[in-house]
Amino acid sequence: MKDFQGTPGTLTGLLLRTSQCLFAAGSIASMATTSSFFRITAFCYLMASMALQVIWSFALACLDTYALARKKVLHNPILVSLFVVGDWVTAILSLAAAASSAGVVVLYTGDFGLWKGEECLKYQISVSLAFFSWIMVEISSFIMFWILAAG
C-alpha cells in the first residue's frame, strides 16, 4: 500500500469526500426547487444518483474524520476493495446521470431554444454541480484504485 495525500484517513481525503457530498447536495437542492423535474426521467435519475452520492460520501467523510481523530490508518485491503467498488459505482452513475441530464438541458436550451428564465438556470446549476461532484469522486476513485493495485 502506498501512503499519500487523498488516501482514506488523510485531510485531503476528507476534503475530497466533503466536496463530493456538498456538490451532490447542491445539485439535489437546485433540481428539487424546480416545478417539473419529475416529468423527465433523466432529471429523476440525476436526483437518485446524487442522493446515493451524498449518502456514500457522507459515510466516508465520517470514517475519515474518525480515522483522523484517532490517528488510524485505513489501508486494510478488504476496506480498500470496498472503497474502490463503491467509488467506481458512484462515479459511473454520477457521470451517466450528469451527462443524460446535460443532454436534455442542451436539447431544450441550445438546440430548440425553448427553455429560458429561472427554471432553466436551476437545471443548468444542478447539472453543473453534478459534474463537479463527479470530478471529485473520480479523483477519489483513481486514488483508491491506485492503492489497491499498488498494495
Add this chain to the structure above:
Amino acid sequence: MKDFQGTPGTLTGLLLRTSQCLFAAGSIASMATTSSFFRITAFCYLMASMALQVIWSFALACLDTYALARKKVLHNPILVSLFVVGDWVTAILSLAAAASSAGVVVLYTGDFGLWKGEECLKYQISVSLAFFSWIMVEISSFIMFWILAAG
C-alpha cells in the same frame, strides 16, 4: 508489471480492442442512417465520440496484432502510461456521449411518447451499441491502469 489476459499484445487484448472498434462503428452506422441526428447536439457528440473511439481502438488493435505476430511484450512504462490516458479519456467521453444520447431518447420515447417507428429504433440501437463499446473500453482501462499501478 503484471502479465495476464487482456494486457496489450495478448489475444484477449486484441479481442477487446476489436469489439470496441466494431461496436463504435455500428453505433456510428446506425446513427448516420437516420435523417435528422445532426439537429440534436447529443447525437452529434455521440458520433464524434464514437469516431474517436473507432480510431483509438483500431490503432491499438493494429499494435496488438503486430505484437502478437512478432511475439513482442508491450509493457514499456511510457507506452502503458499513454494507453492509460487514451483509454480513460475515450472511456469517459464514450460514457458521457452514450448517457446524454440515452437521456434524449428516453425523453422522447418514454416520457413524452413522441418518437416511434424505424427512426427511433435506429437511435436506440446506436445508443445501445455505444454503451457496449463503453463497457469494452472500461474493461481495457481497468487492465491498463492495473498494470501501470502494479508495475
